[in-house]
Amino acid sequence: MVSCNVLVPQLFWFKKARTSFWIMMPVCLLVNVGMWFERFVIVVTSLSRDFLPSSWGHYTPTIVDVMMLIGSFGLFLTLFLLFLRFLPMVAMAEVKSVLPEQPQR
Incomplete structure (x- = not known):
């Protein structure tokens, strides 16, 4: 840590x-x-x-806890990738300004 x-x-x-x-x-x-x-x-x-010494014990995660952790990572990655898909980090105007000029028809 x-x-x-x-x-x-x-x-x-x-x-x-x-x-x-x-x-x-x-x-x-x-x-x-x-x-x-x-x-x-x-x-x-x-x-x-x-607070009661009689109830002290060790915590071991169950399969539900592990699946909740994996699911939360999966949901975050899915939403993050959707965000990048629909709101890209590079503006299209910047990309278009670097492209070579195309002849007008």
């Missing part, structure tokens, strides 16, 4: 790491994994500890 959220982002001090896609992508993925793991630890430890 500390390595993903504290140590790995220190690579951004180097210009090559900030400008290279192939270095930036794993660093960003590790930061996201670290942030997700941090929230997972906070939620799971708060749910697994009750």
